[in-house]
Amino acid sequence: MTTNCSLCREKLVLIGNGMAGMNVIEQILKLQPHQYEITVIGEEPHPNYNRIQLSYVLEGSKALPDIVLNPLEWYAENGIRLLIGTKAERIDTEEKLVQLDNGDAVEYDKLIIATGSKPFILPVPGADKEGVVGFRSIQDCETMMEAAAAYPKAAVIGGGLLGLEAARGLKELGMEVTVIHLMDRLMERQLDPVSAGMLKAEMEARGLSFLMQAQTAELLGDSRVTGIRFADGRVLETDFVVMAAGIKPNAELARASGIPVNRGILVDDYMRTEIEGIYAVGECNEHRGMCYGLVAPLYEQGAVLAKHLCGIDTAPYTGSTVSTKLKVSGVDVFSAGEFLDAPGLTALTVHDPWKKIYKKILLRGNVIVGGVLFGDVAESVRLARWSAEQAEMTEDIHQALMGGGGCCGGGKSNAVEAMADEDIVCGCNGVTKGAILAGIRNDGWASVEEIKQHTGATRSCGGCKPMVEALLASALGADYAAGAPAKAGICGCTDKGRDEIVAAIREKGLHSVREVMNVLEWQEPEGCSKCRPALNYYLGMIWPEEYEDERESRFVNERLHANIQKDGTFSVIPRMYGGVTSPSELKKIAQVAEKYDVKMVKVTGGQRLDLLGVKKEDLPKVWEELDMPSGYGYAKSLRTVKTCVGNRFCRFGTQDSIGVGIELEKKFERLWMPAKFKMAVNGCPRNCAESGTKDFGVVGNDGGWDIFVGGNGGIKLRGADLLCKVKTDEELVDICGAYIQFYRETGRFGERTSEWVERMGLEAIREAVVDNLESRKALVERVELALAQLEDPWMKVRNDSGLQRSLYENVAVRQL
Secondary structure (H helix, E strand, C coil): CCCCCCCCCEEEEEECCCHHHHHHHHHHHHCCCCEEEEEEEEEECCCCCCHHHHHHHHHCCCCCCHEECCCCCHHHHHEEEEEEECEEEEEECCCCEEECCCCEEECCCEECCCCCCEEECCCCCCCCEECCCCCCCCCHHHHHHHHHHHHCEEECCCCCCCHHHHHHHHHCEEEEEEEECCCCCCCCCCCCCHHHHHHHHHHHHCCCCEEEEEECCEEEEECCCCCCEEEECCECCCCEEECCEEEEEHHHHHHCCCCCCCCCCEEEECCCCCCCEECCCCCCCEEECCCCCHHHHHHHHHHHHHHCCCCCCCCCCCCCCCCEEEEECCCEEEEEECCCCCCCEEEEEEEEEECCCEEEEEECCCEEEEEEEECCCHHHHHHHHHHHCECCHHHHHHHHCCCCCCCCCCCHHHHHHHCCCCCEEEECEEEEEEHHHHHHHCCCCHHHHHHHHCCCCCCCCCHHHHHHHHHHHHHHHHHHHCCCCCCCCCCCCCCCHHHHHHHHHHCCCCCHHHHHHHHHCCCCCCCCCCCHHHHHHHHHHHHCCCCCHHHCCCCCHHHCEEEEECCCCCCECCCCCCCCCCHHHHHHHHHHHCCCCCCCEEEEECCCEEEEECHHHHHHHHHHHHHHCCCCCCCEEEEEEEEECHCCCCCCCCCCCHHHHHHHHHHHHHCCCCEEEEEEEEECCCCCHHHHCCCEEEEEEEEEEEECCEEEEECCCECCCEEEEEEEEEHHHHHHHHHHHHHHHCCCCCCCHHHHHHHHHHHHHHHHHHHHHHEEEEEEEEHHHCCCCCCCHHHHHHHHHHHHHHHCCCCCCCCC
């Protein structure tokens, strides 16, 4: 039995914010979304990302946001307390507490350890020198990229998949790279001598050098590495060394906490350790003597653990039949079962050096026991199944695997058509052909992106993407065009764009988020963290008088009216109109900061004071004792109006920038917009308040005001455009209101004015806001109507004990 009451739910804590552990959490949320109050502790300062795709980040073709699997908003949406940049140092198994490196402790009822693995650092002299790194994290990538910018030569120790990917990335960054490998062939655990030789030749053609059968004896240099000495006396000069000679389970936390460990944390068939209530999943564990380093077994373990934790009957995990399908630096390779020649085995081979294709199938008697594919891996799924099932070789199977134009041959499309519905297409996520076809036929999935969203296929290593595309082509025929751009919806839940949705809300009189999703036939009936906040905004913008804001459709910052920080505390930014404060306000801020043990008071770039480190349960009391309005530093709203001192004090000032700035801020505060909105008012053209990088910037001159729009001083730097010149303060305020309302009515949710101005065109904006007086008047009337509905959210919470209890007094923070 499950409950929505956060005080009644069991506390589930996950140590490790990586792929294996978060996969368990994802499955629990699908099976029993309200059973646990979940806390995730992650040592890295990032949300969960796809470690398999680190090589793409290294080579520069992707950035961290491109490989994030669960963005911060996802944790928020699912009510997960996320502690990133935080290390678990010890588990008190008696008191059921996880002790953190910041001195805090987290209680648990059930605990999952998913600390993954660590790179194996060779125990040789000099391994601790500067310029020696592993390759397992974003931080490693950043270190490698910094090295590539400063030094010409790199050495990668290890000729497995990880080492080759690191070498390729460093080569792409312009370094001269040598791969050092102890064995006589690359990827000896996956490839036979022929395929390994083909891979080496392919890598050499791409500019990599290799030293095979080379045993590292010492890393040379003083404080920084300058070379490598090998056991046979050879020396290689290098400026940078990447250790990619393997991984080992990261089991130190468990060992230090008295949890039994061998190579990895010992677990049974349900991922239970020998300590009651503690589980281990992924690369950190050891199951029946095996430690797995591939994604598919880790997800198979996770599926069993998730069902077990949800009280759902499930077959035990008995181990994984491992097959390996990889794209190594752009080359497709696959192996399954036995792949090395041995007495008693018959090898069937196809080797085409010109096409760079190699296939080897091994038979024991007439039974398929394994094989290797290089270059052409279209039949990898069926070869894996036939190897696992110990299938008899037949004429049709031979034609399918080795070629010859039989009934089963004919490329990717025919290969997927010949697959059974229960065949696995995505090994990483256990997605079958039948599951994908059911979605295509019954739910209208028509793109790889939709299939990824619903099933996870292509989400991890991406190796199954060609097969998913072939299934789409086979099922949809002429209706599927792989290269055609899909109709862009506001998210994956719908194919409808912003304009269609807004028009439907107006025309059909839709008045709630759920009504919009039902009427417009959302594919995901509950929506997601992208569409729900957007719909909530559009409804409030269209129906300012009638619409009742849906708090549950807001991100956690807007729902709690404070910015959540990485340690679970919040920041509080009170409103200081125009950046002006007083001694009495400063005294109150200081007293509150001391009383509530605020960790830092920071002056912001918008001329405000930010109180960082406020506990959630203290927020209403802090607001009450400050007795200042919310500064909306957390919201898609007016953040600040930055001002210079203007003609009140400055000898160059020509206008009262402080007075106008305060007037604008008091008038337009609290108004919801598509994205955050910043203003600045300068008293003269010296522009000390930086109007040229604001959403709405004002510069005073002897004759009045110049108005600039669409500036951005953030990630996408953009100088503001001159919208118009006005002579009076009244006209300035009117144009500001019209401009804001036009942006509110035509902007896409999340779209800053810098992007909106470029999309809409400055002339169209000028026509609607400045030149067309009737349009300007109507826009001002509509913005005034919206402003009339607003109230200060901090005051509302202070006056509502029910809100205080429901939002701030419970321990768990349900995030969105």
